[in-house]
């Protein structure tokens with residue numbers, strides 16, 4: 001048994017008659033209770049990876065474990081431990097919401113006496129308490145997505161897989177799904193989600209794996225990944241200085257701070273070489289996280305008798321990381 005909640009090692013999937021591998025030697029592990037995001041553009045191999053981990057796709061080679069169970073050796077055992085919210089709804093639209101849940105529970109071996117109560121509790125939890133008797137046919141996309149989440153949780157899985165959970169949803173429905181993922185995390189469920197939306201990945205994931213062409217390009221917390229972009233962090237600030245000082249003097253001093261690659265005056269704020277009280281707007285290009293530079297900047301200005309005014313942190317995003325790694329945009 002593996003201690004990871006999810007693990008893939010050297011995973012390869014080549015679909016028949018395809019010239020390249022859809023998944024091309026992927027390895028990563030997800031800790032119990034973690035929210036793990038697989039981020040990559042369309043066709044990167046995310047859905048295929050989830051397919052292998054949920055026993056729907058047979059891998060060409062490599063190992064995949066879900067809930068500690070090797071999916072190839074014991075697919076039925078793995079299925080008891082996992083729940084899936086697929087990219088496209090596969091609910092039975094001719095049944096009511098509650099029937100969809102109860103049938104799913106029966107299929108997964110939930111004892112008969114527990115099914116109805118569990119269905120009602122999950123309908124309530126997903127904000128569908130008054131819609132359980134309605135046929136799924138009458139559900140909007142957002143409501144169907146809630147029901148898919150409820151269904152995936154009916155047999156209390158250890159690991160929940162969400163494939164592109166908010167694609168095609170309106171902003172409100174998207175926020176609802178995000179809240180659900182956060183509360184699942186609080187309740188200790190391991191979550192693996194795929195997304196091509198870097199904001200979604202950054203908002204929800206403890207760690208993110210960036211995939212492209214079936215390969216893992218980078219893996220880490222969103223902060224770790226963006227920190228790899230050395231010098232891409234920026235700090236825009238306004239500094240006040242005294243009559244004994246000059247704007248140019250302030251800029252030069254800021255440029256000498258540890259971790260500052262460049263300091264440049266921004267916009268026209270008078271003659272910065274001229275002495276006299278004034279303000280200068282400066283942009284710093286930093287080695288590390290901009291937030292960490294605020295205190296040293298403030299200290300430096302205070303030591304010169306000046307003051308730090310407005311601050312704007314320009315952190316690189318996961319989008320920037322992806323562009324940096326591939327030379328392409330995510331979208």
Ligand SMILES: Nc1ncnc2c1ncn2[C@@H]1O[C@H](COP(=O)(O)OP(=O)(O)OP(=O)(O)O)[C@@H](O)[C@H]1O
Nearest residue numbers: 015016018022040041042043044045046047048049
């Ligand atoms: N059943 C299949 N038969 C043949 N090729 C497939 C099949 N499913 C996926 N592929 C191909 O494998 C590659 C990876 O697809 P996959 O769906 O895993 O990517 P993805 O990152 O999930 O993208 P998307 O977000 O569009 O689903 C793509 O080139 C795709 O065309």
